[in-house]
Structures are given as C-alpha cells and as structure tokens.
Amino acid sequence: xxxxxxxxxxxxxxxxxxxxxxxxxxxxxxxxxxxxxxxxxxxxxxxxxxxxxxxxxxxxxxxxxxxxxxxxxxxxxxxxxxxxxxxxxxxxxxxxxxxxxxxxxxxxxxxxxxxxxxxxxxxxxxxxxxxxxxxxxxxxxxxxxxxxxxxxxxxxxxxxxxxxxxxxxxxxxxxxxxxxxxxxxxxxxxxxxxxxxxxxxxxxxxxxxxxxxxxxxxxxxxxxxxxxxxxxxxxxxxxxxxxxx
Amino acid sequence: xxxxxxxxxxxxxxxxxxxxxxxxxxxxxxxxxxxxxxxxxxxxxxxxxxxxxxxxxxxxxxxxxxxxxxxxxxxxxxxxxxxxxxxxxxxxxxxxxxxxxxxxxxxxxxxxxxxxxxxxxxxxxxxxxxxxxxxxxxxxxxxxxxxxxxxxxxxxxxxxxxxxxxxxxxxxxxxxxxxxxxxxxxxxxxxxxxxxxxxxxxxxxxxxxxxxxxxxxxxxxxxxxxxxxxxxxxxxxxxxxxxxx
DNA sequence: CCAAAAGTGTTAGACGTACACCCATGG
DNA sequence: CCATGGGTGTACGTCTAACACTTTTGG
Numbered sequence: 001x002x003x004x005x006x007x008x009x010x011x012x013x014x015x016x017x018x019x020x021x022x023x024x025x026x027x028x029x030x031x032x033x034x035x036x037x038x039x040x041x042x043x044x045x046x047x048x049x050x051x052x053x054x055x056x057x058x059x060x061x062x063x064x065x066x067x068x069x070x071x072x073x074x075x076x077x078x079x080x081x082x083x084x085x086x087x088x089x090x091x092x093x094x095x096x097x098x099x100x101x102x103x104x105x106x107x108x109x110x111x112x113x114x115x116x117x118x119x120x121x122x123x124x125x126x127x128x129x130x131x132x133x134x135x136x137x138x139x140x141x142x143x144x145x146x147x148x149x150x151x152x153x154x155x156x157x158x159x160x161x162x163x164x165x166x167x168x169x170x171x172x173x174x175x176x177x178x179x180x181x182x183x184x185x186x187x188x189x190x191x192x193x194x195x196x197x198x199x200x201x202x203x204x205x206x207x208x209x210x211x212x213x214x215x216x217x218x219x220x221x222x223x224x225x226x227x228x229x230x231x232x233x234x235x236x237x238x239x240x241x242x243x244x245x
Numbered sequence: 246x247x248x249x250x251x252x253x254x255x256x257x258x259x260x261x262x263x264x265x266x267x268x269x270x271x272x273x274x275x276x277x278x279x280x281x282x283x284x285x286x287x288x289x290x291x292x293x294x295x296x297x298x299x300x301x302x303x304x305x306x307x308x309x310x311x312x313x314x315x316x317x318x319x320x321x322x323x324x325x326x327x328x329x330x331x332x333x334x335x336x337x338x339x340x341x342x343x344x345x346x347x348x349x350x351x352x353x354x355x356x357x358x359x360x361x362x363x364x365x366x367x368x369x370x371x372x373x374x375x376x377x378x379x380x381x382x383x384x385x386x387x388x389x390x391x392x393x394x395x396x397x398x399x400x401x402x403x404x405x406x407x408x409x410x411x412x413x414x415x416x417x418x419x420x421x422x423x424x425x426x427x428x429x430x431x432x433x434x435x436x437x438x439x440x441x442x443x444x445x446x447x448x449x450x451x452x453x454x455x456x457x458x459x460x461x462x463x464x465x466x467x468x469x470x471x472x473x474x475x476x477x478x479x480x481x482x483x484x485x486x487x488x489x490x
Numbered sequence: 491c492c493a494a495a496a497g498t499g500t501t502a503g504a505c506g507t508a509c510a511c512c513c514a515t516g517g
Numbered sequence: 518c519c520a521t522g523g524g525t526g527t528a529c530g531t532c533t534a535a536c537a538c539t540t541t542t543g544g
Contacts, residue, residue, distance in 0.1 A: 020267050020312055022342075022352055067265055067350050071342035094481070095340040095354045097267075097316035105312050107267055109340045109352070149480040176522080194507065196524070217514040217523045235394040421495080439534065441497070461495045462541040 023108045024074040025062030025144075027151035028087060029134070030115040031168050031184055040184040042134040042155075044148070047082050050128065053103050054141035058130070060148070062108070075111040083129050085120075087113035089167035093151055101143045108142075112151045114167030159185045163204050166224045174212050174219035175199065265350045269319040270307030270389075272396035273332060274379070275360040276413050276429055285429040287379040287400075289393070292327050295373065298348050299386035303375070305393075307353070320356040328374050330365075332358035334412035338396055346388045353387075357396045359412030404430045408449050411469045419457050419464035420444065 031040040046058040063078035065071065071092065080086055090113045097107040132138070134152060137145060158164050165181045179195045199205060206225050211218035276285040291303040308323035310316065316337065325331055335358045342352040377383070379397060382390060403409055410426045424440045444450060451470050456463035 018312065019264065020310060022265050022267060065265060065342070065352070067263060068344060070344055071340060071352070074342075092340060095316060095337060097310070097319075097354065099313060099315055107310070107316070107352075107354070109342065146480065153480050174523090191507070191509085192523080193509085193525075198506085213515085215523095216516060216521050219523060235391065235398050419496090436534070436536085437496080438498075438536085443533085458542085461493080461543060462497085464496060 020105045020107060022065040023062055023106050024065050024071060024078050024111065025060040025108050025147070026075050026079040026087075026090070026111040026113050027060060027093065027148055028079065028083070028085060028113045028115055029151070029155060029168070030117065030120055030131075031181060032131070040180055042152070042184060043131045044134050045083050045085070045129055045131050046137075046140070048128040048130070049141050057141040058132070058138060059141035060110070060144050061129075062110075065109070071109050072111075075109075075113075079111075079113065084126055085113075085115060087115045087167075088119060089114035089164060093147075093154060096143060096147060098143065108147075110147055110151075112154065114164060116168060116170055118170050156185055156187075163202075166204075169224075172208060172210065172221040172223055174221060176219060178222070265352060267310040268307055268351050268353045269310050269316060269323050269356065270305040270353050270392070271320050271324045271332075271335070271356040271358050272305060272338065272393055273324065273328070273330060273358045273360055274396070274400060274413070275362065275365055275376075276426060277376070283425070285425055287397070287429060288376045289379050290328050290330070290374055290376050291382075291385070293373040293375070294386050302386040303377070303383060304386035305355070305389050306374075307355075310354070316354050317356075320354075320358075324356075324358065329371055330358075330360060332360045332412075333364060334359035334409060338392075338399060341388060341392060343388065353392075355392055355396075357399065359409060361413060361415055363415050401430055401432075408447075411449075414469075417453060417455065417466040417468055419466060421464060423467070 028044055030043055030045075032043045033040050045061065047061050049055050049057055049059050061079045061082040063074070063081065065074045066077075069077065072090070075090060075092075076086070090111055093110045093112045095107060095109050099105065101108075134148065137148060139145065140148070155164075159182060165178060165185070168181050169177060175196050176192070178199065179190055179192060182195070183190055204225050205222045208221045208223050210221045212221055273289050275288055275290075277288045278285050290306065292306050294300050294302055294304050306324045306327040308319070308326060310319045311322075314322065317335070320335060320337075321331070335356055338355045338357045340352060340354050344350065346353075379393065382393060384390065385393070400409075404427060410423060410430070413426050414422060420441055421437070423444065424435055424437060427440070428435055449470050450467045453466045453468050455466045457466055
C-alpha cells in the first residue's frame with residue numbers, strides 16, 4: 001500500500017506519491033531604479049527549474065522542509081541555498097495546498113521577503129537565478145504566478161498601514177528615496193510636502209547630520225528608528241523573532 | 246534509518262516519527278449574549294483530546310489533511326467531523342510549524358471561522374465538545390493557546406477594515422445588534438448615532454420593512470447586502486471560494 | 491406620564507489633499 | 518541667475534468623536 005520505505009530516504013526531495021510533502025518557498029521583493037526615469041520598479045529573483053516537474057520554467061526559490069527545522073528557518077535556509085540572499089524582512093504569506101498544484105501532493109508554505117539594495121549582492125554570480133520585473137512575469141512553474149500576485153497584493157496593502165517600506169532601503173536614505181519606494185509599490189505619485197509631514201510626524205525616522213549631495217539642494221539623510229517594530233505582527237511577534245534570529 | 250514502512254499505514258493519524266505530517270485546525274468564533282447584561286462575549290468550541298499527546302486537555306477542532314483534498318476542504322471537513330458545525334465564514338489564518346510543538350513533527354495549517362447564532366445548533370449534543378469564553382481559556386493542548394490569541398488579534402484587526410462582523414449575525418438584525426458585535430470584539434462602546442451613519446453610508450446594508458419589537462421603540466431590521474464581498478481576500482478570492490463551496 | 495432605546499442634527503477637532511511659497515545648490 | 522528639487526506654510530474638504538435633541542414604544 002505504501003512505498004515510503006524505499007522512497008522517503010535521505011533527501012526529502014525524492015518522490016513519494018502517497019505522502020503529502022511540505023515545501024517552503026519565498027517571494028523576494030526588491031526595487032530596481034529605472035535608468036533615466038526617476039521611479040523604480042518592483043523586481044524579484046526566480047530560479048530556473050532543473051528537474052522534472054516544469055523543468056526549464058522559472059520558479060520561486062524554495063525547497064523541502066527539513067524534519068528538524070521550523071518553517072521560518074526553512075524559508076531562510078532554502079532561499080539562501082538557491083539564491084544566496086539573506087533578506088532583512090521575512091514573513092509568512094500563505095499556505096497553498098490545492099491537490100493538483102503539483103504532480104505529487106505538495107503543500108507549500110510560502111513566505112515573502114524584502115531586500116535592501118545593499119543586500120542584493122550575492123545572487124549576481126549564481127547560475128539559474130535571474131531578476132524579473134514583477135509586473136511582467138513569464139509563465140512560472142506550478143501555481144507560482146498566482147502566488148506572486150497574492151504577494152504583490154499583500155505588499156501593496158501592508159505598505160499602507162505599516163513601515164515595511166524601510167525593508168527596501170539602505171540604512172540611510174533621503175525622504176525622496178523613501179517616497180519613491182512608496183510610489184513604486186502603490187503605483188501613484190505622492191505629494192512630497194504631505195509625505196514629509198506624515199512620515200516625520202510618525203516618529204519612525206531619526207534625522208542624521210549627513211546630507212545627500214550631487215543633485216541640487218542637498219537632502220537630509222534619515223535613519224530608521226529601530227525602537228519601533230517594522231510591522232505589527234500581533235501576538236506572533238516574539239514567536240517569529242524566535243524562529244528567524 | 247526510517248520506520249515508515251510499518252508506521253505510516255492506513256490512517257494518517259498513526260504516529261510516524263520521521264515524517265512531517267500536515268494537520269488542519271480551525272478557531273471557530275461565535276458570540277454568546279451575556280444574560281442580564283446588554284453585551285456579548287466571544288466564545289469558541291473546543292474538543293477534548295482522547296488520545297495520547299495531551300490526552301484530556303482541550304484542543305482546537307481539526308484533523309489530518311487527506312492526500313486528496315485541498316486545505317480549505319480539509320478545514321471544512323475536520324471541523325464538521327469534530328464539532329458538527331458548518332461556519333458561514335472560513336479563512337486561512339497561519340501555518341504553525343515549530344519543531345517542538347508536538348511530540349512528532351506536525352505542521353498545522355490553521356483556519357479561523359465565524360459562526361452565526363443560528364448555525365450554533367449541532368454542536369450541542371456532541372460529546373467532548375464544549376464552548377469556552379475566548380477571554381478566559383484553560384491551558385490547551387499543543388500551542389493552541391497562542392494560536393487562539395493570534396486568531397483573536399486577527400479578528401479584532403479585520404473587524405476594523407472589513408465587514409466580517411456580519412458573519413456573526415443572523416440574516417436579519419437591528420443596528421443595535423450589529424453594533425453589539427463590534428463592541429464585543431473591540432472591547433469598547435461605540436456611539437450609536439455615529440455607528441448608524443457609518444454603516445448606513447457604506448452601502449453594505451439593505452433596510453427591510455420589518456421591525457424588531459419587544460423592548461421600547463421598534464428597531465428596523467436590516468439585511469446583509471450580498472452584492473458586496475464579506476472581506477477583501479485579494480487575488481485569492483476565487484481560489485478560496487473554489488475550495489470551500 | 492416616564493424611562494429607555496431608536497433615530498436625527500450639529501458642532502469641534504483631526505486628518506488628508508492640494509497648492510502656493512521660500513531655500514539652497516549645480517550648472 | 519536660473520532651473521530644480523528640498524523644505525515650509527496654509528487653506529479647504531472629509532471624516533470622526535461628542536453630545537444635544539426628537540421620536541416611539543413598554544410599563
């Protein structure tokens with residue numbers, strides 16, 4: 001009745017048709033400045049599949065859940081192994097478990113992550129990893145197109161009521177740069193004056209003595225106030241930190 | 246190395262120490278009117294465990310994910326089997342996968358549900374099912390106390406920006422009853438006048454010609470406008486409906 | 491008639507939006 | 518000196534909280 005005795009040895013990646021396996025994938029968002037234009041686009045790294053289900057197609061970075069690691073740890077590990085990245089922000093997105101989403105039964109716990117521009121290094125030299133514009137993706141393996149859509153929806157939603165935009169910026173940044181993050185995600189221009197007041201009044205930014213020069217009038221550099229949490233995770237906050245730190 | 250050949254036969258509920266199994270649990274919320282007082286409290290049904298891990302303790306209704314059913318279907322099925330309930334609102338909450346949350350490795354996909362007062366019938370006659378005040382729970386099995394806390398946080402959050410409160414009311418209701426739902430969940434009183442204007446202006450309610458009599462001045466009964474979705478589920482909306490309908 | 495809840499009106503403050511305006515620097 | 522983005526001030530409409538007020542029933 002079961003074939004697990006021979007199939008589920010060592011690597012959990014081996015196929016076992018009568019067992020539900022748990023995978024972990026991550027949608028990693030970052031921003032890329034459009035050359036010439038003064039706006040950015042949302043980009044994400046994908047991995048080209050080298051094995052049978054959907055071989056050759058692009059897919060989200062991920063892998064199998066190890067029996068001795070938490071879901072958070074599995075997300076960090078698998079995205080590091082496949083892309084070499086270590087995002088500053090990582091949060092669970094959704095569990096996908098339609099029966100027909102893969103030839104064998106796979107439940108995917110999907111995470112989403114934000115990457116600061118200085119963290120993007122490391123995925124450059126890797127084979128089979130490429131960055132795509134989130135707005136114009138090719139056909140992806142499995143149900144990964146829908147997953148990315150959902151992650152984008154969550155990103156746009158959450159940027160409105162939390163401070164996750166900081167997860168896409170380096171330590172020091174100007175208000176114009178922060179505003180550009182919001183504009184890229186929301187897809188509309190924001191009033192610079194009102195944006196300044198809004199974000200300054202929230203107490204989440206610390207002004208520095210340094211300025212960004214190069215263009216016209218120098219712009220003050222701000223720093224992220226780490227006393228305030230990046231996003232309200234609710235009662236799971238300690239739980240999540242425990243797993244990922 | 247593996248013992249699965251003997252362990253993972255037939256019922257997925259049998260223990261298999263070297264396989265990660267997937268369970269599905271649901272936090273079911275409903276409201277119970279406090280006798281005498283004019284406010285309600287959030288209550289939820291729990292199931293007494295009759296097997297080894299945490300035998301005798303109360304736990305969330307749930308069960309093992311079948312290999313041929315989606316996560317949504319598993320949530321509906323398992324909560325029906327254990328409590329006899331069929332909630333009007335069901336949404337995925339979070340996937341819990343700490344290594345030590347159970348003696349054997351179990352990843353739980355947890356859902357949360359809302360139950361209208363007329364749907365509560367059915368769990369009454371069942372053995373080993375009891376309703377508890379959400380604010381004062383006993384020690385539960387596994388990590389279910391944390392899970393309920395998180396579900397309550399989500400409920401309080403979501404009631405602010407969506408219309409899920411209707412998932413806790415019968416078809417026809419007065420504005421006072423709807424307001425009482427919000428007050429119970431948010432834990433504070435709301436101004437009747439402002440509440441009326443807010444909810445009337447949102448276009449989510451349809452006034453009927455019927456009135457609720459009995460107390461002082463009769464109150465108009467309203468009906469939920471089904472043209473508007475209960476909650477914004479994003480790109481997953483169709484996905485979720487497909488699974489649970 | 492009176493208490494109490496249903497329902498209406500009005501006001502003051504908070505907040506978001508639009509936009510006019512000064513400031514400072516590179517060219 | 519001028520174009521451009523940094524930064525400030527201000528006025529207007531919307532939304533919300535607070536509360537006075539009228540209406541309609543049960544007792």
